[in-house]
Amino acid sequence: MATDTRPARIVRIPARRSGAPATPHRRRRHRWHRSLLIHGGLILFGLLMLYPLLWMLSSSFKPTDIIFRETGLWPTGFRLSNYAEGWSALRHPFHHYIVNSLVIVAGSIVGNLVACSMAAYAFARLEFRGRKVYFAIMLGTIMLPVHVVIVPQYILFSNLGWVNTFLPLIVPKFLATDAFFIFLMVQFIRALPRDLDDAARIDGCGHWGIYWRVIMPLSTPALATTAIFTFIWTWNDFFSQLIFLTDPDLATVPLALRLFVDSTGETSWGPLFAMSLVALGPIFGFFLAGQRYLVRGISTTGIK
Amino acid sequence: MSTAPSRTAPPAPAPPRRRAGYARRREHRVAFMFLLPWFAGLGLITIGPIIASFVLSFTDYHLLRAPSWIGFENYQRMWDDPRLHRALLVTIRYVLVSVPSQLALALGLAMVLDRGARALPLYRSIYYLPSLLGGSVAIAILWRRIFGTEGLINNVLELPGVSAVADVLGIVPTGWVSHPDHALDTLIALNVWTFGSPMVIFLAGLRQIPSMYYEAAAVDGAGPVRRFVRITLPLLTPIIFFNLVLQMINAFQTFTQAFIVSGGTGGPADSTLFYTLYLYDRGFGSFDMGYASAMAWLLLMIIAGFTAVNFFASRYWVHYGD
Numbered sequence: 155m156a157t158d159t160r161p162a163r164i165v166r167i168p169a170r171r172s173g174a175p176a177t178p179h180r181r182r183r184h185r186w187h188r189s190l191l192i193h194g195g196l197i198l199f200g201l202l203m204l205y206p207l208l209w210m211l212s213s214s215f216k217p218t219d220i221i222f223r224e225t226g227l228w229p230t231g232f233r234l235s236n237y238a239e240g241w242s243a244l245r246h247p248f249h250h251y252i253v254n255s256l257v258i259v260a261g262s263i264v265g266n267l268v269a270c271s272m273a274a275y276a277f278a279r280l281e282f283r284g285r286k287v288y289f290a291i292m293l294g295t296i297m298l299p300v301h302v303v304i305v306p307q308y309i310l311f312s313n314l315g316w317v318n319t320f321l322p323l324i325v326p327k328f329l330a331t332d333a334f335f336i337f338l339m340v341q342f343i344r345a346l347p348r349d350l351d352d353a354a355r356i357d358g359c360g361h362w363g364i365y366w367r368v369i370m371p372l373s374t375p376a377l378a379t380t381a382i383f384t385f386i387w388t389w390n391d392f393f394s395q396l397i398f399l400t401d402p403d404l405a406t407v408p409l410a411l412r413l414f415v416d417s418t419g420e421t422s423w424g425p426l427f428a429m430s431l432v433a434l435g436p437i438f439g440f441f442l443a444g445q446r447y448l449v450r451g452i453s454t455t456g457i458k
Numbered sequence: 459m460s461t462a463p464s465r466t467a468p469p470a471p472a473p474p475r476r477r478a479g480y481a482r483r484r485e486h487r488v489a490f491m492f493l494l495p496w497f498a499g500l501g502l503i504t505i506g507p508i509i510a511s512f513v514l515s516f517t518d519y520h521l522l523r524a525p526s527w528i529g530f531e532n533y534q535r536m537w538d539d540p541r542l543h544r545a546l547l548v549t550i551r552y553v554l555v556s557v558p559s560q561l562a563l564a565l566g567l568a569m570v571l572d573r574g575a576r577a578l579p580l581y582r583s584i585y586y587l588p589s590l591l592g593g594s595v596a597i598a599i600l601w602r603r604i605f606g607t608e609g610l611i612n613n614v615l616e617l618p619g620v621s622a623v624a625d626v627l628g629i630v631p632t633g634w635v636s637h638p639d640h641a642l643d644t645l646i647a648l649n650v651w652t653f654g655s656p657m658v659i660f661l662a663g664l665r666q667i668p669s670m671y672y673e674a675a676a677v678d679g680a681g682p683v684r685r686f687v688r689i690t691l692p693l694l695t696p697i698i699f700f701n702l703v704l705q706m707i708n709a710f711q712t713f714t715q716a717f718i719v720s721g722g723t724g725g726p727a728d729s730t731l732f733y734t735l736y737l738y739d740r741g742f743g744s745f746d747m748g749y750a751s752a753m754a755w756l757l758l759m760i761i762a763g764f765t766a767v768n769f770f771a772s773r774y775w776v777h778y779g780d
Contacts, residue, residue, distance in 0.1 A: 196571070196581050199567075200581065203588060203651065206600055207591075207600075210600050268495075272493070273495065276488075276492035276493045280485050280488060281482065281486075281489070282486045292496070295500070295504050297707055298504065298508075299707070299757060299758065299761060300711070301734050301754055301757055302511060302754045302757060303504060305507075305514065305750050305754060306507035306508075306514065307503065307507050308747075309510070310502070312521070326499060328495060329499025329502065330499050331499045331503045336496070360488075361485070362488075365492070386590055389594075390591075390594040392593075392595055392713070393713050393714065396717075396738075397742055408595040411599060412718065415599060415718070415721070426599060427600070430596035430599050430600060433594065433595070
């Protein structure tokens with residue numbers, strides 16, 4: 155996407171400049187000044203936006219009592235004691251909560267990849283009665299607020315004895331309830347040439363074979379986008395974890411942070427910031443590693 | 459498992475019509491198998507609960523006791539519940555202020571970036587980052603601290619140069635999150651901060667506008683402002699509409715930020731009592747599940763209503779090509 159519009163822009167800039175009465179030399183200098191201004195502004199704005207994050211990072215290395223006396227970023231003494239203190243501030247060491255989160259995240263990713271890709275294959279490639287209606291229903295559920303269904307879901311899972319287990323957070327993913335990803339994969343699969351399916355069919359593949367041997371391997375970018383978004387959303391999710399996991403032993407990272415806030419109140423901001431950064435770390439990592447997929451995912455479907 | 463018949467079936471010999479019918483029926487069956495998890499989820503996790511929620515909204519239900527039918531009493535209670543009115547007011551104000559601000563900022567920056575920033579991917583990533591982090595508990599904790607009495611914002615306001623400007627503007631350092639007049643503004647600021655995801659969508663939309671329109675306009679002597687108003691804006695209206703609908707629906711569901719910033723209370727003085735927060739409080743704080751179900755349905759109706767208004771109004775300002 156970044157490359158295919160380059161020529162367009164090259165054409166556009168001379169067109170805009172064509173009115174300027176200037177020698178090539180002056181024109182170039184003018185453009186240079188203008189771009190310096192734009193880049194300066196963009197960088198400044200970016201820094202302003204990231205300042206809170208950078209401030210949290212530097213604060214996590216400062217003793218709590220001086221965090222709020224300093225606006226500057228560079229910590230005067232570099233110390234990790236906030237991290238050590240935060241790690242053991244709750245009943246369990248912090249990695250206990252990280253493991254809880256990771257179990258839920260891993261289950262959710264597998265569930266979404268399997269169930270959503272299967273549904274997407276059917277919508278994108280198979281003919282069946284009511285396909286358009288089901289597709290419309292599927293699109294409708296994308297926008298459905300979780301709050302509307304949470305009460306009956308809670309009643310259902312509580313009758314199954316699943317409250318205070320990870321099951322209410324994982325099992326729905328195996329039932330393709332994150333319709334976002336079905337839509338994302340349908341869009342992707344539709345763009346794959348059908349000749350490949352036909353070739354595979356002639357070679358003796360059935361629908362499961364085409365799904366597994368042709369469509370899935372070619373859909374790696376869509377699958378990666380799904381996995382990354384599932385990771386970030388599940389890792390960040392607070393509402394459903396707050397509802398289904400009330401046992402502090404099962405607390406996930408967001409719940410642990412909340413316990414931290416409640417138990418220490420306004421006193422130990424240094425360790426709290428340190429653990430908040432630990433919580434943000436994986437998202438940041440996925441963001442760095444998977445930017446390409448993230449940007450493509452948002453641009454094609456508009457998901458967050 | 460259904461690969462077996464196709465592997466053994468010889469490609470040619472059967473008469474074409476019978477084969478087509480057979481293949482179609484088989485395709486139905488296979489499609490059903492592929493959709494089986496989704497069907498189960500739709501029934502058990504989505505549509506079933508929507509219906510159950512509707513039925514429960516006419517009952518008095520506290521989880522341990524069996525539900526008892528009380529007709530429209532929950533709705534009657536909602537009509538008389540001042541906290542519910544407060545929650546509606548807070549949420550609608552939040553949606554109506556934060557979403558347009560966020561989209562304006564997103565569009566503005568998308569325009570600047572599209573104007574030929576050479577390092578576009580870098581800027582795009584930096585601006586997008588807050589969208590990924592914005593919904594997390596960690597950021598809400600940070601926000602609570604930044605806007606606290608001794609927080610970063612007040613520290614900045616007390617810097618020599620800044621304080622003079624702030625005095626002129628009438629901005630006085632205060633405990634932003636603990637002041638009923640300002641607490642909601644901090645959450646609005648948080649939502650505006652996550653302008654990156656609509657910005658990326660705007661950028662993709664800007665790329666779709668053929669450059670020949672701009673060339674033609676430039677030949678006709680249109681300046682940058684006119685080109686923006688007459689070309690960019692009309693051609694971008696479908697994208698603006700899309701972002702508007704999406705971000706509004708999202709904003710109505712805001713929970714985590716308000717929960718953490720207010721310590722789970724919706725305080726101070728219910729000034730951040732978002733609808734979802736009050737719903738959580740009723741349903742899972744006091745386990746008044748009948749009332750919470752009625753609230754859930756009202757939320758669904760409100761979101762559907764706003765979306766319908768959006769779609770209706772879109773006829774007057776959204777241009778879909780010609």
